[in-house]
Every structure is written in structure tokens, then in C-alpha cells.
Amino acid sequence: MAHQAHAYHMVDPSPWPLTGAIAALLLTSGTAVWFHFHSLTLLTMGNILLLLTMYQWWRDIIREGTFQGHHTPPVQKGLRYGMILFITSEVFFFLGFFWAFYHSSLAPTPELGGCWPPTGIITLDPFEVPLLNTAVLLASGVTVTWAHHSIMEGERKQAIQSLTLTILLGFYFTFLQGMEYYEAPFTIADGVYGSTFFVATGFHGLHVIIGSTFLAVCLLRQVQYHFTSEHHFGFEAAAWYWHFVDVVWLFLYVSIYWWGS
Amino acid sequence: MYRHIQALQQVSRRTLSTSALRQVENKVPHKQKHFQEDNGIPIHLKGGASDAILYRATMALTILGSAYVIYELVCAAFPKKKE
Numbered sequence: 001m002a003h004q005a006h007a008y009h010m011v012d013p014s015p016w017p018l019t020g021a022i023a024a025l026l027l028t029s030g031t032a033v034w035f036h037f038h039s040l041t042l043l044t045m046g047n048i049l050l051l052l053t054m055y056q057w058w059r060d061i062i063r064e065g066t067f068q069g070h071h072t073p074p075v076q077k078g079l080r081y082g083m084i085l086f087i088t089s090e091v092f093f094f095l096g097f098f099w100a101f102y103h104s105s106l107a108p109t110p111e112l113g114g115c116w117p118p119t120g121i122i123t124l125d126p127f128e129v130p131l132l133n134t135a136v137l138l139a140s141g142v143t144v145t146w147a148h149h150s151i152m153e154g155e156r157k158q159a160i161q162s163l164t165l166t167i168l169l170g171f172y173f174t175f176l177q178g179m180e181y182y183e184a185p186f187t188i189a190d191g192v193y194g195s196t197f198f199v200a201t202g203f204h205g206l207h208v209i210i211g212s213t214f215l216a217v218c219l220l221r222q223v224q225y226h227f228t229s230e231h232h233f234g235f236e237a238a239a240w241y242w243h244f245v246d247v248v249w250l251f252l253y254v255s256i257y258w259w260g261s
Numbered sequence: 262m263y264r265h266i267q268a269l270q271q272v273s274r275r276t277l278s279t280s281a282l283r284q285v286e287n288k289v290p291h292k293q294k295h296f297q298e299d300n301g302i303p304i305h306l307k308g309g310a311s312d313a314i315l316y317r318a319t320m321a322l323t324i325l326g327s328a329y330v331i332y333e334l335v336c337a338a339f340p341k342k343k344e
Contacts, residue, residue: 011304012304012305014304015320018323019320019322022326029334033333033337036337042329042330045325045329048322049319049326052315052322060305063304063308067295067296067297224287225289226289
């Protein structure tokens with residue numbers, strides 16, 4: 001298709017931005033309807049529409065890049081900037097929750113007993129499951145780097161093995177964290193300690209699930225020969241996101257689990 | 262005894278790793294040819310009939326969902342008074 005005299009990507013008209021926007025409308029109004037009128041219909045519709053939009057939009061990007069060759073070097077540069085900016089915005093998102101934690105924990109109010117952890121809160125031992133979780137995520141950082149080098153060196157089998165291992169470690173973290181949540185001696189309703197703990201670690205856990213899903217999609221693509229040793233930006237984006245998730249955990253571990261205990 | 266273990270290792274390595282991967286053939290060149298066909302079909306429909314079905318289902322949900330939001334909004338704005 002020699003229709004353009006430039007290296008940039010003029011995308012075909014697409015319905016997914018509209019369906020995505022309506023999904024956001026259904027999710028927000030669905031949440032309000034759930035809270036006030038106890039009906040989950042709108043919220044469920046919103047979630048299904050969101051999943052359909054994400055699936056088809058990203059499927060189309062894979063078609064445009066891998067099958068149509070639209071991801072030229074300048075286009076890829078733009079995609080890199082985009083991913084970096086997105087991750088930066090996520091850093092600021094987490095910064096807010098760390099701000100909340102330090103605001104409450106550096107100067108604990110008399111209502112909490114004037115101390116941190118607050119009176120009556122039994123904290124988790126940072127050297128038990130939380131330390132294991134730290135090891136799991138650090139190991140997954142090593143395996144995802146191994147996967148990257150395998151892809152760059154054209155080692156198909158090793159890339160698949162190391163990527164699979166990374167995903168399994170991600171699942172293991174999620175499982176362990178789920179067990180911790182179930183067994184924890186405090187809840188989200190236990191004052192500002194519970195709020196800061198579960199909101200910060202909860203959003204982190206959600207990002208682990210998102211990152212694991214992203215890596216799983218990359219695994220499927222690697223098996224289907226989508227990645228070449230020179231061009232595999234989808235994988236790089238997933239690896240950057242995964243390292244970000246790992247770093248957030250390290251800050252969570254040091255601040256909330258260790259210093260805050 | 263050790264030679265038996267070695268043989269078992271080799272067999273399991275072969276069956277678990279290579280045969281599972283050998284079954285996946287490289288369809289990328291075929292897909293590249295398919296999606297580069299100059300037929301004017303936009304990317305979100307270019308995959309075939311299943312694309313159209315999925316698109317129609319998504320759009321139906323979009324329209325139905327929007328209508329339902331407006332309905333719920335009207336219901337919430339004009340609550341039924343008890344006599």
C-alpha cells in the first residue's frame with residue numbers, strides 16, 4: 001500500500017474511542033446506581049463494554065504494527081514516549097497514596113494514641129510473607145530481563161520459558177497477597193491505618209494483575225512469532241510496566257510494612 | 262540406574278518443550294498478506310466475519326447502555342411518590 005509519502009501512521013477511523021467513552025459513562029453511572037438503588041446491571045454492562053473495547057482496540061494495534069508494518073522507527077519512538085508518560089502518570093497516582101500514608105503516620109493524632117502504628121492495630125510481620133513477596137517480585141524482575149535478552153538474541157524457547165516464569169511469579173505474588181488480605185488482623189475500616197494500608201496495597205495488587213495480564217498477552221504473541229529480535233516494543237512496554245510495579249512494591253514494603261510496623 | 266534417569270530427562274524435555282512449540286506454526290507472513298490487501302476495509306473489520314459480529318455486539322451494548330443510563334437518570338430525577 002504505497003499511499004503515503006511519510007513514515008507516520010494515519011490510523012483508520014475506529015469506533016473504539018467512542019465505545020470506551022461510553023464504557024466509562026456506564027461504569028461511573030453504574031457505580032452510582034449500585035450505591036443508591038442496589039442494581040448491578042449498569043456496572044456489569046460497563047465492565048463488559050470496557051473489556052470488549054480493550055480487546056478490539058489492542059487487537060487492532062497488533063494488526064497495524066505486526067501485520068501492516070505501520071510501526072516505523074518514528075512511530076515506535078512515539079509509542080515509547082507514550083508508555084513513559086503513562087507510567088509517569090501512574091507514579092503520580094501512587095505518590096498521592098504515599099502522601100496520605102506519611103501525612104497520617106509522621107504526626108499521629110491523639111485519636112490514634114499519638115503513636116504509629118495506632119493503638120490496637122496488630123501489624124503484619126514484615127519479615128514473613130511480605131519479605132517473601134519482595135523476593136518474588138525481585139526474582140520476576142530478573143526473569144523478565146532474561147526474557148528480554150532471549151528475545152533480542154533470537155532464543156525462542158528460552159524467551160517463552162523465562163516469560164512464563166515471570167508470569168507465574170506474578171500469580172504467586174497475587175496469591176500470597178490474597179492470603180495475607182484474608183488472614184490480616186485488621187480491615188480497611190480500622191481507622192486511617194486500615195485505609196492507607198489497603199488502598200495503597202490494593203491498588204498495587206490491581207497493577208500486578210494488570211501487569212501479569214500484559215505479560216501474558218506478550219507470551220501469546222511470542223509463541224505466535226510476532227516479536228523479532230530487533231522489534232518487540234509491546235514486550236518492552238510490558239517489561240517497563242512490570243519494573244514499575246516492582247519498584248512501587250519496594251516503596252510500599254519499606255514505608256508501610258517495615259517503617260510503619 | 263543413572264542412565265535411565267538421563268533417558269527419562271531427555272524424553273520429557275523433548276515432549277514438554279519442543280513438541281508443544283513445534284505445533285505452533287508461524288502464521289505471521291500469511292496474516293501480513295491478508296491485512297495488507299488493498300480492499301479499503303478498515304482495520305477493525307479487516308479480519309473477517311467474526312470482526313463484524315464482535316463490532317455489532319459492542320455497538321449494540323454501547324447504544325443500549327447509553328439508553329439505559331438516560332432511563333436510570335430520568336428515574337432518579339423523578340422518583341415515584343408514595344400516596
